[in-house]
Amino acid sequence: MKGFYTTARLDEVEALIGKAADVQGRSLWDDALRRLIRNRAAVVSIVILCLIALAAVFGPLLLAYDYNYMNYDIVSCAPDWWPDSVVLCNAGGTHWFGTDSLGRDLLARTLIGARVSLAVGLIATVVSLVIGVAYGATAGYLGGRVDELMMRFVDVLYSIPYIFLVIILMVIFNRNFYLLFVAIGAVEWLTMSRIVRGQTLSLKQKEFVEAARASGVSDFGIIARHIVPNVFGPVVVYVTLTVPASILAESFLSFLGLGIQEPLTSWGVLISDGANQMETAPWMLLFPAAFMAVTLFCFNFIGDGLRDALDPKDR
Amino acid sequence: MFSYFIRRLLGAIPTLFIIITLSFFMMRAAPGGPFDNQRRLPPEIELNIKAAYNLDKPVYQQYVIYLGKLLHGDLGPSYKNKDFTVTEMIADGLPVSARLGLSAMLLALLFGLSLGTIAALNQNKLTDYFVMSSAMVGITVPTFVTAPILTLIFGVYGVSLFGYDLSLPVGGWNGGALRNMILPVIVLALPQVAYIARLTRGSMVEVLHSNYVRTARAKGLSSFMIVIRHALRAAVLPLVSYLGPATAGILTGSLIVEQIFQIPGIGRYFIQGALNRDYTLVLGVLIYYATFVILLNLLADILYAILDPRVRYAK
Numbered sequence: 001m002k003g004f005y006t007t008a009r010l011d012e013v014e015a016l017i018g019k020a021a022d023v024q025g026r027s028l029w030d031d032a033l034r035r036l037i038r039n040r041a042a043v044v045s046i047v048i049l050c051l052i053a054l055a056a057v058f059g060p061l062l063l064a065y066d067y068n069y070m071n072y073d074i075v076s077c078a079p080d081w082w083p084d085s086v087v088l089c090n091a092g093g094t095h096w097f098g099t100d101s102l103g104r105d106l107l108a109r110t111l112i113g114a115r116v117s118l119a120v121g122l123i124a125t126v127v128s129l130v131i132g133v134a135y136g137a138t139a140g141y142l143g144g145r146v147d148e149l150m151m152r153f154v155d156v157l158y159s160i161p162y163i164f165l166v167i168i169l170m171v172i173f174n175r176n177f178y179l180l181f182v183a184i185g186a187v188e189w190l191t192m193s194r195i196v197r198g199q200t201l202s203l204k205q206k207e208f209v210e211a212a213r214a215s216g217v218s219d220f221g222i223i224a225r226h227i228v229p230n231v232f233g234p235v236v237v238y239v240t241l242t243v244p245a246s247i248l249a250e251s252f253l254s255f256l257g258l259g260i261q262e263p264l265t266s267w268g269v270l271i272s273d274g275a276n277q278m279e280t281a282p283w284m285l286l287f288p289a290a291f292m293a294v295t296l297f298c299f300n301f302i303g304d305g306l307r308d309a310l311d312p313k314d315r
Numbered sequence: 316m317f318s319y320f321i322r323r324l325l326g327a328i329p330t331l332f333i334i335i336t337l338s339f340f341m342m343r344a345a346p347g348g349p350f351d352n353q354r355r356l357p358p359e360i361e362l363n364i365k366a367a368y369n370l371d372k373p374v375y376q377q378y379v380i381y382l383g384k385l386l387h388g389d390l391g392p393s394y395k396n397k398d399f400t401v402t403e404m405i406a407d408g409l410p411v412s413a414r415l416g417l418s419a420m421l422l423a424l425l426f427g428l429s430l431g432t433i434a435a436l437n438q439n440k441l442t443d444y445f446v447m448s449s450a451m452v453g454i455t456v457p458t459f460v461t462a463p464i465l466t467l468i469f470g471v472y473g474v475s476l477f478g479y480d481l482s483l484p485v486g487g488w489n490g491g492a493l494r495n496m497i498l499p500v501i502v503l504a505l506p507q508v509a510y511i512a513r514l515t516r517g518s519m520v521e522v523l524h525s526n527y528v529r530t531a532r533a534k535g536l537s538s539f540m541i542v543i544r545h546a547l548r549a550a551v552l553p554l555v556s557y558l559g560p561a562t563a564g565i566l567t568g569s570l571i572v573e574q575i576f577q578i579p580g581i582g583r584y585f586i587q588g589a590l591n592r593d594y595t596l597v598l599g600v601l602i603y604y605a606t607f608v609i610l611l612n613l614l615a616d617i618l619y620a621i622l623d624p625r626v627r628y629a630k
Contacts, residue, residue, distance in 0.1 A: 156330050163567045164585070164601055168341055171589050171597075248457050252567075255459045256574065256586055268459070275463035275575065282467060289460045296455045 032233075035309040042305025045298035052295055056114035064094050065105035067112040068263045075103045076281045098283045100273060109265050110288050116266040117247050117292070120181055124246035125239055127185025132192025133235065137223050139193070140200025151197065154190050162187040166249060170258045180259060184249045188242050195238055199231040233310045240303035244296045251292065267292040320617060327609045334605045335598075339381060342594045343374050368394065390599035395591045401599035405581055412580030415572070416565050418500045423507035423561070428551070430508070431515025432542060435550075438520055446512060453509025458568045462502045462575045469498060499576045503568045507561050514557055519550040548622065555619045559612035566604055 036042055060067060077089040079098040097106035139150040157165075169183040203209060204227070212222050251268025253259035260266040267288050274285030356364070365371045369380055384391060390401035434446040470484065484495050522528060523546055531541050566582075573582040581600055588596035 156333050162563075163570075164604060165338075167585070167589050168338060168597065168601070171592065172341060172344060244455075251457065252459065252571070255571065257590065258586075271459060271463070275459070278463050278467050285463055285467070289464070293456050293460060296457075297451070300451065300455055 032306075032309040036305050039305040039308065041301045042309075045301040045305070048294065049298040049302070052114060052291070052298075053118060056111055056118055059111040060108055060115070063105065063108045063111070065108050067104065067108040067265070069104060069108075071099070071103040073103065074099050076101050076277060076284070077103075078281070078283060082283065097287045098281070100270075100284055101277055101281070106270075106284060106287060109270060110267075110291055113265045113267045113270050113288060114291060114295075116260055116264065117250060117268070118295075120184065120250040120266070121243040121247040123181040124185035124188060124250070125242045127182055128188035128192055128242055128246075129235070129239060131186065132189035133196050133228060133231070135189065136193035136196025137200050137227050137231070140197035141204055141219065141223050141227055143201070143204075147197070151194075154193055157187075158190055162190070163249065163252060166253060167256075167258060170253060177260065177264070180250065180253070184246050188246060188249070192235070192238055192242070195234050196231050199234060200227050203227055203230055237303060237307045237310060240299055240306055244299035244303075247292070247296065247299075319620065323613050323616060327613055330609055331602075331606060335382070335385070335602055336378075338598055338601050339378055340374070342598055343377070368392070385602075390602070391595040393588075393593055393596045395588070395593040395596070401595050404584055404596065405599060405603060408579060408581035408584055411578060412569060412573070412582060415496070415499060415503065415578065415580060416562075416569055418496065419503035419507065419565055419568075420561065422500060422504040423511055423565075426504070426508045427511025428515055428547075428554075431512040432519055432547070432550075434512065434516040435519035435523060436538065436542070438523075443516075447516065450509040450512045453505045454513070458502055458506065458571045459575070461505055462498075462572060465498055465502060466575070495576075499572045499578060502575075503565060503572050506568065507564060510557065510561070510564075511554060514553050515550060518553045519546060522546045522549045525549075552619065552623055555615050555622060558615040558618070559608060562611045563608050566607070 074089060074092070074095070077092075077095070077099045079096055081096075082098065095105050095107070097110060100106050100109060135150065135154075139147045165187050166183050169186070170180065209222060209226055212226055217225070247267070250259055250266060251271065254266050254268030255272040257272070260269050262269070270288035271285060271292065274281075274283075274288060278285045362371065369377055372380075381391065388402065390405070393399050393401050393404060396404065430446050430450070434443045437443045484498075519542075523541075528541055528545055531545050536544070569580060570582040570586060572578065573580045574586060581603070584596055585600040585604075587593070588600065
């Protein structure tokens with residue numbers, strides 16, 4: 001750009017413009033992003049999480065073994081590099097994580113499990129997000145008796161230990177794969193709706209909402225256009241904490257035999273299988289458990305990082 | 316104070332009623348009945364069985380009958396364990412579960428409070444970081460991972476320290492022998508220790524910066540006395556409201572722990588009942604759990620009112 005201007009005068013003008021651009025205020029989001037990037041734990045977590053997600057999506061396509069291919073010659077075999085020498089057999093070949101009790105490649109199963117677990121986490125979170133935001137924003141915006149009634153209902157649901165509700169839902173839906181997402185999402189929305197309601201209550205006192213109302217925007221319009229976009233910050237933080245909670249809920253159910261069914265698998269199923277075999281084949285427990293723990297860690301670090309970034313109160 | 320207590324107690328009744336109603340109709344909405352998986356019975360006999368359990372009547376009548384019996388403390392017969400009533404089964408498992416849960420809760424409070432206080436007193440020092448990152452591990456790694464891994468270490472491989480054999484039994488209750496209780500209680504308490512430590516640290520840091528603590532320090536009180544006499548009381552307030560969620564957490568965890576360590580508590584009945592569609596059993600345990608959580612939430616509110624003179628309960 002500079003090459004186009006020949007006179008010193010124009011350079012000066014440009015420098016001034018540049019300076020003006022510099023002092024242009026950073027938006028809240030720029031600021032938050034900057035703080036997030038400075039948080040090393042959060043950045044490392046994002047990178048690791050991306051790697052796990054990539055491995056989950058593309059890994060099974062690249063591996064030599066299908067996740068459901070059984071080889072009865074190598075049942076519950078350790079990977080070749082396993083340090084403990086007193087194992088029954090070594091799986092050999094490219095079974096880097098060993099094999100499970102049906103002679104299936106554990107790496108392929110762990111990655112398919114990652115696919116399922118991450119998918120459950122994300123979809124259930126979206127479900128909870130949609131229900132929670134709609135419900136909370138409506139209750140907070142309408143206020144008064146409606147609000148009281150709607151929040152009373154949330155209180156009631158709160159006092160049921162939610163996982164029991166999911167267990168009943170899973171029994172009713174007969175362990176349906178798709179409804180598992182909905183069932184988990186349908187109980188995770190409670191906190192979301194509370195957060196959104198609280199934000200909405202304070203937001204609706206703000207001038208811009210009053211202005212919108214004065215210019216005749218409908219209630220629905222105000223909620224959709226003004227309230228929901230402004231509760232974004234706390235909701236984003238809570239979303240990053242809902243994903244691991246959903247993954248945990250799914251694994252919990254699968255561990256108890258109420259979630260994902262064979263031959264499909266998830267981290268919960270793998271950990272459950274591994275726990276049954278840990279005396280003879282500890283790798284069946286350790287690999288899926290490690291994957292899951294790392295993923296949950298990453299989400300928690302990102303959530304903490306986002307909270308610090310978006311809420312500069314205690315910097 | 317007393318009228319506040321009574322009013323809160325009465326307020327809990329509709330909550331409980333809604334929970335019972337909701338779960339009753341949800342269970343009835345489930346496709347397939349408790350007697351579906353058995354041998355094909357002649358239709359007359361099937362009708363007789365259904366009549367014996369009131370299953371031939373319309374759902375709303377079943378509901379009224381169930382409520383009526385419930386008022387007398389009768390949770391009905393178990394559909395699957397023919398010779399037992401649900402009340403008997405719960406009475407059978409309750410002492411075990413209660414002992415397990417209470418021990419875990421006490422352990423969690425003891426360690427959580429001390430670790431949180433230690434971290435707060437050493438704010439932003441190495442000890443603080445160490446305690447807080449351990450707490451992160453405790454929160455992130457789920458019970459169904461810690462349980463098998465601890466079992467693997469202490470039960471299967473066995474640990475000995477200074478010539479003492481530290482290996483522990485991997486399962487069974489053995490009438491509540493201490494050796495059998497150690498692992499389940501620790502596993503159950505770990506996430507709660509972590510949560511409580513985090514909460515305590517947070518509020519303790521705040522309290523330690525407050526003016527009255529500075530005054531106490533200026534008067535020459537020792538750190539220990541300040542914490543015990545002044546800071547702790549204010550710092551445990553957030554913990555009191557955590558009482559309800561902690562109970563729910565321990566109940567949820569007990570499902571897993573009782574399953575893994577083969578402990579004959581009511582958590583196992585709940586899972587079995589859900590897997591076998593034993594409506595009355597599941598409903599009975601759920602009602603029991605919900606009552607428990609509601610009561611503890613109530614207790615938390617009342618404790619809060621007692622501990623915090625700023626909360627006015629007259630209104």
